[in-house]
Each structure stands twice: as C-alpha cells, then as structure tokens.
Amino acid sequence: xxxxxxxxxxxxxxxxxxPPLTVVVCLGALVDVHWIRKSKFKAQQFPRIWGRIxxxxxxxxxxxxxxxxxxxxxxxxxxxxxxxxxxIWAFQGYIPHDFRWIAKKELFAIPIFGAAxxxxxxISIDRxxxxxxxxxxxxxxxxxAEGTSVLIFPEGTRSLNGQxxxxxxxxxxLAIKAGVPVVPVGFNGAHQALPKGSLLARGGxxxxxxxxxxxxxxxxxxxxxELALKLQQQVAELLDECHQPLVKE
Numbered sequence: 001x002x003x004x005x006x007x008x009x010x011x012x013x014x015x016x017x018x019p020p021l022t023v024v025v026c027l028g029a030l031v032d033v034h035w036i037r038k039s040k041f042k043a044q045q046f047p048r049i050w051g052r053i054x055x056x057x058x059x060x061x062x063x064x065x066x067x068x069x070x071x072x073x074x075x076x077x078x079x080x081x082x083x084x085x086x087x088i089w090a091f092q093g094y095i096p097h098d099f100r101w102i103a104k105k106e107l108f109a110i111p112i113f114g115a116a117x118x119x120x121x122x123i124s125i126d127r128x129x130x131x132x133x134x135x136x137x138x139x140x141x142x143x144x145a146e147g148t149s150v151l152i153f154p155e156g157t158r159s160l161n162g163q164x165x166x167x168x169x170x171x172x173x174l175a176i177k178a179g180v181p182v183v184p185v186g187f188n189g190a191h192q193a194l195p196k197g198s199l200l201a202r203g204g205x206x207x208x209x210x211x212x213x214x215x216x217x218x219x220x221x222x223x224x225x226e227l228a229l230k231l232q233q234q235v236a237e238l239l240d241e242c243h244q245p246l247v248k249e
Contacts (some may be wrong), residue, residue: 001186003202005166006056007059011200014058025050026116032050033119042096043120059203060086060193062094066210066238071184075147076213080185081243082153083162089188089204091151099149102140102223123150137170142176151185154228162191164236164245166230176221181213186230186238209238 003011029046032045033039055062058178070076078099079086101117105124108114123143126136144150152174175182186209211234219227236245 003200004172007203008200009202010057010059010097014054014201015199017057018054021050021053023112023142025150026112029116030112030119034238037216040119040121042211043097047092047120048138049093051089051091052099052182053093055086055093055206058086058089058193058201060089060201060206061204062090062159062206062207062208063095064210067096069210071211074213075180076145076149076183077144077178077180078149078151078176079154079167079171079184079235080151080187081115081159081235081239082155082157083187083191084196085158086190086194086201086206087153087158090190091185091210092188094208099151102150102152105136121148123148137174138177144174144178144180149180152233158196159191162243164232164239164243166245169228170223172224172228172231173221175216176219176224176227179217181215182231183213184211184234184245185209186211186235186243188238188240188243191243192230206238211235 015149025046029043032043032046037043076097078091080091092233100122102123102125103117104127107145108117108124111244123140124136126133152171154166154171156168156171159165186208189204189206192202193204214231214234217228232245
C-alpha cells in the first residue's frame with residue numbers, strides 16, 4: 001500500500017508526538033490526582049485525550065458499535081483481538097466506560113510514566129513464573145472483583161497477519177478468578193491502520209464492535225480452555241472477514 005505524502009507527514013508527526021505527549025499526559029494526571037481534583041476517576045480523561053490525539057494526528061477514524069450492550073455501572077473484563085498498537089489508542093480514546101490497563105510490573109519503574117500509572121490505579125502484574133506471578137494474578141483478580149474494569153488481549157501478542165489467533169488460558173484464568181462478566185470486543189481495521197512491525201500509521205477506519213457480556217461465575221479453573229474457546233468464537237463473530245481465524249483443513 002502506497003502512502004500519500006500527506007499521510008506520510010501525519011504518520012511521522014504521530015510517531016514523534018508519542019514520547020512528549022505521553023510525558024505531558026502523565027504529568028497532567030499526576031498533578032490532577034495529587035493537587036487539583038484529587039479524583040482517580042476524573043483523571044482518566046488524560047489517557048483518553050492521549051488516545052484521541054494520536055488517532056486524529058494519524059488520521060485514524062474510530063467508530064464504536066454495540067455501546068448499548070454495556071451498563072456504565074457494571075464492572076467488566078473486556079476481551080479483544082490484538083493486531084496493532086492502534087488497538088490501544090482507539091480503545092483508550094473512544095470507549096467511555098471507566099476501565100484500567102493491566103501492565104507488567106517493569107513499566108511501573110519508569111520515571112513519571114510509572115508514577116502516573118500508579119496514581120490512576122493501573123494494575124501491575126508479574127509475568128515471570130512462580131509464586132510471585134500467581135500472587136500478582138490473584139491480586140489483579142481481587143482488584144477487578146472490587147470494581148475495576150480492564151481490557152485484556154488473550155492472544156498474548158499482536159497478530160502478524162491481522163487474523164485472530166488462539167486465546168491463551170493465562171488471561172482467561174484472570175476472568176475466572178475475578179468472576180465478573182466478560183465482554184468480547186472485535187477490533188476491525190487496526191491492522192490495516194498500523195501493522196505489527198511498522199512504525200508509520202497508514203490511517204483509515206477502525207471499528208470497535210462490542211458484544212454481549214458473558215457471565216463467568218459458573219466457570220471454574222478446570223473450565224479455562226472451554227471459556228477460552230467460547231470467548232475466541234464470540235470475538236470472531238465481531239470481526240470482518242479479513243480478521244477471521246485461519247481454518248485448517
């Protein structure tokens with residue numbers, strides 16, 4: 001796909017904007033939480049502004065479908081396919097539901113960035129193996145059960161070709177432990193807007209389709225594979241044909 005000169009300029013601008021914009025947003029959130037409004041909920045407007053600015057600079061036009069499926073007062077685990085960095089920009093910028101990100105613990109050690117994530121109650125998780133990893137998963141599940149909605153990508157990494165990959169059961173265990181409804185989300189067009197391995201966004205339309213919440217209280221640890229397959233199927237139903245999983249004959 002050949003990029004127009006205007007899109008090239010917008011893409012380069014978006015790329016070089018990310019670091020300074022992130023610093024400004026983090027500082028704004030820190031100041032707001034500690035000295036101005038002192039509300040972690042209200043401070044969510046800062047990462048939301050971050051996502052919208054990046055989408056607009058890169059000419060990524062976001063549309064959300066199925067918003068009516070969500071109850072603003074409920075806690076959810078959003079589960080989606082992951083094809084691009086723009087998944088994060090779009091969801092952060094255009095989903096009004098109050099939610100937090102789950103981030104690996106190493107990110108919380110980054111100056112300013114880590115402090116801002118702690119200030120607005122992002123959830124830290126240990127991705128290593130062993131007792132600490134299990135403890136961090138349990139702690140995250142408690143946070144969610146107590147009323148913190150989150151977004152997870154059970155594929156574990158971005159898809160290289162934009163097609164839906166199998167869901168890993170580690171992320172699914174978080175949903176089972178938390179016991180809150182899981183909402184399937186289909187990210188459409190994000191791979192075309194910014195494929196994995198590319199630094200420059202190509203722009204275009206991104207559609208976030210929100211499915212019907214699925215209760216998880218009846219699922220146990222032994223059912224994690226069943227729930228993973230069920231959620232993968234529900235996400236697949238929200239995807240355009242180009243993002244459908246490859247079916248082996």
